[in-house]
Amino acid sequence: MSLPDKTIAMEEAIAAIPDGATVMVGGFGVPGTPFTLIRELVRQGKRNLTLIKNDANEAGMGIDHLIMAGQVRKLIVTHLGLNGNAIAAMNEGRIEVEFCAQGILAERIRAGGAGLQAILTDIGLDTELAAGKQVVEMDGKRLLVEPAIRADVALIHADCADPSGNLTYLATARNFNPPMAMAAARVLVEAERLVPLGDISPDAVETPGVFVDHVCPLIQISEEYGVVRR
Amino acid sequence: MSDGNFQDPRIRMVARAAREIAPGMVVNLGIGLPTKVIDHLSGDFPVCLHTENGMAGIGPTLPYEKADRNLIDAGGAYVSPIPGSSYFDSTVSFALVRSGRLDLTMLGAFEVAENGDLANWKIPGKFSPGAGGAIELAQKARRVVVLTTHTDRKGNPKLLRHCTLPLTAKGHVARIFTDLAVVDVTPRGFQLVELAGGITAREVQEATGATLLLPTGNIPTF
Numbered sequence: 001m002s003l004p005d006k007t008i009a010m011e012e013a014i015a016a017i018p019d020g021a022t023v024m025v026g027g028f029g030v031p032g033t034p035f036t037l038i039r040e041l042v043r044q045g046k047r048n049l050t051l052i053k054n055d056a057n058e059a060g061m062g063i064d065h066l067i068m069a070g071q072v073r074k075l076i077v078t079h080l081g082l083n084g085n086a087i088a089a090m091n092e093g094r095i096e097v098e099f100c101a102q103g104i105l106a107e108r109i110r111a112g113g114a115g116l117q118a119i120l121t122d123i124g125l126d127t128e129l130a131a132g133k134q135v136v137e138m139d140g141k142r143l144l145v146e147p148a149i150r151a152d153v154a155l156i157h158a159d160c161a162d163p164s165g166n167l168t169y170l171a172t173a174r175n176f177n178p179p180m181a182m183a184a185a186r187v188l189v190e191a192e193r194l195v196p197l198g199d200i201s202p203d204a205v206e207t208p209g210v211f212v213d214h215v216c217p218l219i220q221i222s223e224e225y226g227v228v229r230r
Numbered sequence: 231m232s233d234g235n236f237q238d239p240r241i242r243m244v245a246r247a248a249r250e251i252a253p254g255m256v257v258n259l260g261i262g263l264p265t266k267v268i269d270h271l272s273g274d275f276p277v278c279l280h281t282e283n284g285m286a287g288i289g290p291t292l293p294y295e296k297a298d299r300n301l302i303d304a305g306g307a308y309v310s311p312i313p314g315s316s317y318f319d320s321t322v323s324f325a326l327v328r329s330g331r332l333d334l335t336m337l338g339a340f341e342v343a344e345n346g347d348l349a350n351w352k353i354p355g356k357f358s359p360g361a362g363g364a365i366e367l368a369q370k371a372r373r374v375v376v377l378t379t380h381t382d383r384k385g386n387p388k389l390l391r392h393c394t395l396p397l398t399a400k401g402h403v404a405r406i407f408t409d410l411a412v413v414d415v416t417p418r419g420f421q422l423v424e425l426a427g428g429i430t431a432r433e434v435q436e437a438t439g440a441t442l443l444l445p446t447g448n449i450p451t452f
Contacts, residue, residue, distance in 0.1 A: 028283040028320070031300045054320070055362075081359030082306070090358075102282060102363035103324020110321045123328065123366050126400040128352070159300075171300040171317050172283045178319040227297045227308065 003164035024154040026177035034157040056086035078102040111148035113182030154184035161191035165212025239409040255333040261305035264336035282363040287315030335371035349395035368399035380408035387439035
């Protein structure tokens with residue numbers, strides 16, 4: 001028996017994303033942001049996107065290119081304080097922004113990837129973030145119902161992939177990538193290194209290839225991935 | 231009185247806050263002033279520093295030329311691992327926070343109320359970047375302390391009877407370190423615990439938007 005080869009040209013993988021798609025994007029700051037997949041999404045001009053991401057990167061980087069090109073309808077994030085363009089777009093009503101507590105966004109995505117309907121939590125009770133959310137009582141405690149999130153597409157950055165989509169990550173470039181890689185109808189991975197089947201030990205696999213649809217090896221690591229001198 | 235009078239009041243406050251960290255604790259330092267607490271911990275001090283973006287056991291911050299592009303803290307600073315460090319994804323990072331593994335968090339503040347309410351993420355109409363991980367840190371760390379200047383840039387008090395801004399978390403702040411004083415949140419309100427060198431209790435009261443309970447006897451200085 002052998003496992004399927006999921007490698008694909010990036011152009012072709014991104015072309016399958018329709019306008020209006022909901023797209024999860026990995027990354028927390030620079031580490032783990034799939035800059036090259038995002039660039040291809042910009043190049044192909046996909047529109048009316050809903051993006052789910054921890055943050056909005058910084059001006060001139062990552063999903064800021066999509067926001068500035070007017071390709072984003074809605075952003076679901078935990079924080080966008082490092083991107084003045086995103087704040088301006090929000091304040092001027094050019095994009096709709098939904099804020100979520102960071103760990104709750106991660107857990108809603110995890111639930112989506114784990115086939116669960118929702119999670120129950122006391123995080124955010126008595127704050128603005130609870131507005132409009134369903135409250136239930138359990139064991140005498142008030143809890144918010146936070147619906148699971150799934151997306152049409154997840155854009156993932158991995159350090160290493162094999163052709164069947166087994167993935168490993170580096171350092172703080174994990175962040176939202178592992179849960180997002182389980183929570184979309186189509187999971188698209190850019191990998192800094194593509195290694196032959198069997199080179200990643202089964203013990204070392206962090207995201208099993210069964211969750212992954214497409215693997216795009218990166219031909220070069222652009223400047224966007226580098227150390228930011230602020 | 232110590233020679234603390236001659237130090238920068240901010241550095242003195244951060245140094246005092248660093249003494250809040252006991253050996254063996256798991257600690258999250260918020261973005262901004264709290265991160266500077268690291269500078270006051272000795273290299274062999276046993277503490278596990280956590281950052282929301284997925285690391286336990288943070289080592290020294292690195293200059294750009296030595297930085298690893300894949301290794302930052304939640305504020306974007308390039309940090310380093312130490313022997314025993316671990317990396318994990320965002321779900322594990324917040325499982326750690328919500329399940330009570332975090333002994334202490336130090337956060338910044340726009341406003342703190344005498345009942346322990348904290349507002350530090352939104353000034354409606356002016357500043358609304360999102361709360362990031364602050365809500366979970368403020369709601370679930372075993373001990374929540376605040377590091378802030380006693381007043382804002384215009385001189386308005388930040389320690390108040392009630393918060394006026396949208397809350398981050400309700401009733402969880404235990405202690406506040408400022409450039410003027412150390413103040414505890416008690417069931418009866420703000421309790422003055424220590425004074426910055428050269429500052430009087432009366433000056434602290436004048437800069438505070440709620441009644442300060444004074445200790446009996448001498449008030450220690452830092």
